[in-house]
Amino acid sequence: MSEDHYLDSYLSEILPSLGLDAETYAPYVTGYANDDDDEDSDDSLDELIELLRASSETHGEDEAVWKDFRREIVQRRKDFVSGESARKELEALEIQEATNEQLQQEIKLAQQNALEVEERKAKELAANKVENMSHDKIAMMAKYGYEDDDGGAEDDGEPGKPMTNKEHAAAVSMQNAKSQRSSQKQTKKEAQQETAKAKADKNAKKEERRKKAGKRERHR
Numbered sequence: 001m002s003e004d005h006y007l008d009s010y011l012s013e014i015l016p017s018l019g020l021d022a023e024t025y026a027p028y029v030t031g032y033a034n035d036d037d038d039e040d041s042d043d044s045l046d047e048l049i050e051l052l053r054a055s056s057e058t059h060g061e062d063e064a065v066w067k068d069f070r071r072e073i074v075q076r077r078k079d080f081v082s083g084e085s086a087r088k089e090l091e092a093l094e095i096q097e098a099t100n101e102q103l104q105q106e107i108k109l110a111q112q113n114a115l116e117v118e119e120r121k122a123k124e125l126a127a128n129k130v131e132n133m134s135h136d137k138i139a140m141m142a143k144y145g146y147e148d149d150d151g152g153a154e155d156d157g158e159p160g161k162p163m164t165n166k167e168h169a170a171a172v173s174m175q176n177a178k179s180q181r182s183s184q185k186q187t188k189k190e191a192q193q194e195t196a197k198a199k200a201d202k203n204a205k206k207e208e209r210r211k212k213a214g215k216r217e218r219h220r
Contacts, residue, residue: 005030006080007073014072018065019058028052033077045070138173 011026032048035041049070059065127133 005033007033007076010072010076014069015052018052018069019056019060020052025052025055029073033073033080045073 007030008026011029012022015022015025015029028048028051032044035044049066052069053060053066
């Protein structure tokens with residue numbers, strides 16, 4: 001007989017001592033023990049005891065033996081149910097504890113990630129302040145009108161939006177660069193005008209000398 005029920009070991013010993021075949025009658029007892037209907041529990045057990053007693057070859061008339069057997073079955077069933085309840089409660093507590101621990105770890109990780117993000121943002125803001133920019137970076141902004149690291153546009157196209165320090169520095173640098181380019185264009189234009197004027201003056205003087213020379217020839 002396979003011992004896969006909490007009463008199997010006990011029944012394999014007690015039933016033969018009561019004049020019953022364990023393989024034949026043990027399933028009746030385990031079937032009762034597996035019944036969860038508490039209302040009919042006493043009646044079902046009494047009926048079971050009467051059946052076993054009537055089937056006994058040696059103890060059919062020994063009432064005390066069957067009372068002891070009944071009491072033992074009831075007690076073993078209570079102990080098993082109580083143990084199962086405690087085991088399930090402990091298992092539930094362990095699962096809850098593991099869940100809480102995992103949740104705490106996830107919360108801690110999320111907080112740590114949020115802190116790292118805030119620290120990184122703070123460092124980026126500090127690095128983009130004009131007073132913290134390197135001379136090379138300021139020169140690059142002045143030359144191209146934007147920072148070389150992000151290649152962003154000069155204006156985000158949102159009217160009324162307050163300027164950040166970074167945007168202000170970019171705007172100032174861009175304006176300086178435009179002024180410098182405009183000045184360079186103006187200087188080149190003036191130089192071209194002066195060159196043209198000098199060339200015109202030279203041609204005018206040359207023409208005047210040619211006319212004077214022609215008059216002298218006619219007087220001869």
